[in-house]
Amino acid sequence: MKFRFPLLALFLVVLPQLSVAQDVRLQAIFGTSAMFEIDGRQRLLKAGKTSPEGVTLKSVTSDYALVQIDGREQKLTLAAPVAASYASVERAEVRLSPDSRGHYNTSAWINGRRVEVMVDTGATSIAFNYPTAKSLGLDLARAQPMTVSTASGVERAYRLQLSSVTIGGITVHNVDATVLGNDFPRVTLLGNSFLSRVDMQQQDGLLLLRARD
Structure with missing residues (x-):
């Protein structure tokens, strides 16, 4: 099987139940603030603040940003900047x-x-x-x-x-x-x-x- 396959659709889902997650990406860290791209919109959040999309920046260090999405916390780094929001964590x-x-x-x-x-x-x-x-x-x-x-x-x-x-x-x-x-x-x-x-x-x-x- 060989695939030589521009992206038409990319979904982050929960198994076994299909659930489209918010697209949350860490772009930069500035002291106690962090810049994100959330559902295609840039948001600069300070620690403790929540975006209009419901993403909360819990804390930030020089190495990572700790965010809360749908009640679940995730660490985002510049090396692994993409988050997924899950109703229940599977794969x-x-x-x-x-x-x-x-x-x-x-x-x-x-x-x-x-x-x-x-x-x-x-x-x-x-x-x-x-x-x-x-x-x-x-x-x-x-x-x-x-x-x-x-x-x-x-x-x-x-x-x-x-x-x-x-x-x-x-x-x-x-x-x-x-x-x-x-x-x-x-x-x-x-x-x-x-x-x-x-x-x-x-x-x-x-x-x-x-x-x-």
Whole structure:
């Protein structure tokens, strides 16, 4: 099974009962305040304050923001900035709809920075082109040099490990990645170094990614 799949729909749900969660993202920390994106709107909250959407900033440190959503508290960091509101805590699930070519694309937070990715079960690891790797601040000086075979021949590449990869409410730590030394691939590939650590299935045309226990 091979998917080479722009994001049409992304839902954070509760299993077994479907429940669409609020989209709450930590964007920055400023002393005793934090900037969030809540359902597409920017909100600057001080500790103890509640947004119009009902998200309360309980406390904030230089490392994380503690928020309360629907009576449940969650710690958000810049490395794992996305929260999900659950009626009962089970496993976070992301549902992706294919584009017109059958590709599944979504936004990911990699080492705390946002990048568009495309699901590719044919890729061994997450694969970046060189410009994207530099824009994400990846330290290639500490990466392991290697060569890879591509459609255009043998290319120089680098192997490294990402601290965290977050999609929706799913976060995986210490994920292997490959950086090619040119502009290929044009879109970052979400390969098996991430996909093999989540449960994945197709259902009614959707691609489901589900966090493991």
